[in-house]
Amino acid sequence: MCVRRCVITVGDLGEFGVVNRITAQLPQGDAVMLGPGDDAAVIGAPDGRVAVSTDLLIEGRHFRRDWSRGYDVGRKAAAQNLADVAAMGARPTALVVGLGLPADLPVSWLDELTAGFADECGVVGASVAGGDVTRCDLVVLGVTALGDLGGRAPVLRSGARPGHVVAVAGRLGHAAAGWALLEAGVSVDTPGLRAAVAGHRRPCPPYASGAEAAELGASAMLDVSDGLLQDLGHVARASGVRIELDPAAFTVFTTAEPVAAAAKELGADPLEWVLSGGEDHALAAVFPAEVSLPESWQVVGRVAEGSDVVVRGREIGHRGWDHFR
């Protein structure tokens, strides 16, 4: 009979038990020349360059254990870093992950987290090739993604020129709609609302569109992590241009079922989520006007001379997320 304490925790396993348990669950892909277990991993960088991006995710700030399962936290943490690499036009090859874990964290939560990382990496053929485990009162994830540019020039934020078009691949507003539903504490009992909450818990970045955009000749690109207006502001500043968005072009995003259903439920303006909500990790790119874009890219505006990002006919309010405000 187990009465007092049935849950196996991270503290029960100890540091090396945790490391062994995690690494046993991580398949290693072709790009990994040396995986977990030594001082460093060795990853293939076939064109002699490696794209690298890192993010820190803190429990209570980037995720809540009462709102998201370990599996979803793992998928989201992997996704946001893999998307950063894809936004350079690179193919993600590997992650390395530093884990801060409370000693009383159930091992089942850690197993879920690991599975989430492995599955999201599997979507793009990448692997978790190494990491570090330490004790912390909160769950903290330090995630670094590596990627291979395949001989292509990296797509920067600074190449947008007047006359180019602005396009988006992936979702906008889902994560913000789901977050608003969770914060409001409303009953999530329809497919549309459930999809919005799922969108908050687990983004779905259009990874392949990154290399695709680079091959199509994109002049600028980034992933939408803090909100489209704010993130396009980085492109406008880096490129020294004005970006004019067409509100009518966002109908495809505002009428997507999860966003529309959540807006109706909360009496909110879905365009606000679409323009200012972060964490969907869509890709926003700028292309010369003559480029013929595939269906995965939705044109939402154009580049003009000047500065700043404007939405025609609309006052812009909140512009996204500052981690210290």
Added chain:
Amino acid sequence: MCVRRCVITVGDLGEFGVVNRITAQLPQGDAVMLGPGDDAAVIGAPDGRVAVSTDLLIEGRHFRRDWSRGYDVGRKAAAQNLADVAAMGARPTALVVGLGLPADLPVSWLDELTAGFADECGVVGASVAGGDVTRCDLVVLGVTALGDLGGRAPVLRSGARPGHVVAVAGRLGHAAAGWALLEAGVSVDTPGLRAAVAGHRRPCPPYASGAEAAELGASAMLDVSDGLLQDLGHVARASGVRIELDPAAFTVFTTAEPVAAAAKELGADPLEWVLSGGEDHALAAVFPAEVSLPESWQVVGRVAEGSDVVVRGREIGHRGWDHFR
């Protein structure tokens, strides 16, 4: 007159102010093809592979702001990751750093931290090429190092064979001696004691000895982060061998002034610090017996058939650091 509040904090600057302030202080070396400011950095990987290692450092667990200045925290955080890459036989090229910062952190502390990272990278010609900033109640550092193997095979933990010799480059016991002095709260008023405390605050890894060992034909190598006995245990297990250490060979380490002075002050056994103290980030390597070792490598034992790490004539007690015990 400034009465209530004279200290500029991270919260005053905001996320983008912090990022701009940090990046303005970071010189970029030759290996950096694209530095901070985009979704990812791009680092040269001239031989088509990249060595990559990551660590998470948590305030209160890996450093204390009342014991170490921001500058020393930056140097130490950089050093321990650069040493991991060096321990593969690679030349460190770049770091990316995720920073979790309290809003009330003085900007002066952040400036010091940044300078520490930049200076430690400068020792090996590497650069902080990118990062991420987010708010956190504690200072959290997620540090990832990249390195170039220069066409050499990575030196793993698994290549030690009976008859090989075990050697150490760098310091042992300094960080443990300094930590013991700080914890005891004794007056640190002699050059030897001050040097021990400095050794705790700032390791001095023998970076160049990593590539040197690879070129000399080292069969196994790692950096000493958790204590020599514990870390050599990884080599013994991975290689399927027994490692026999000669206590007399450690005299050069136990009589080093900082270690000897601290041991005398506290009535402690210096060999315990030398064998079990972590955080000096020495390199421990195994070489075929016929290799002629330069002076930077001190032979401390040999490899035999069997398992485990033993110190001839000595019972082994505490074996190093487990982050969950």
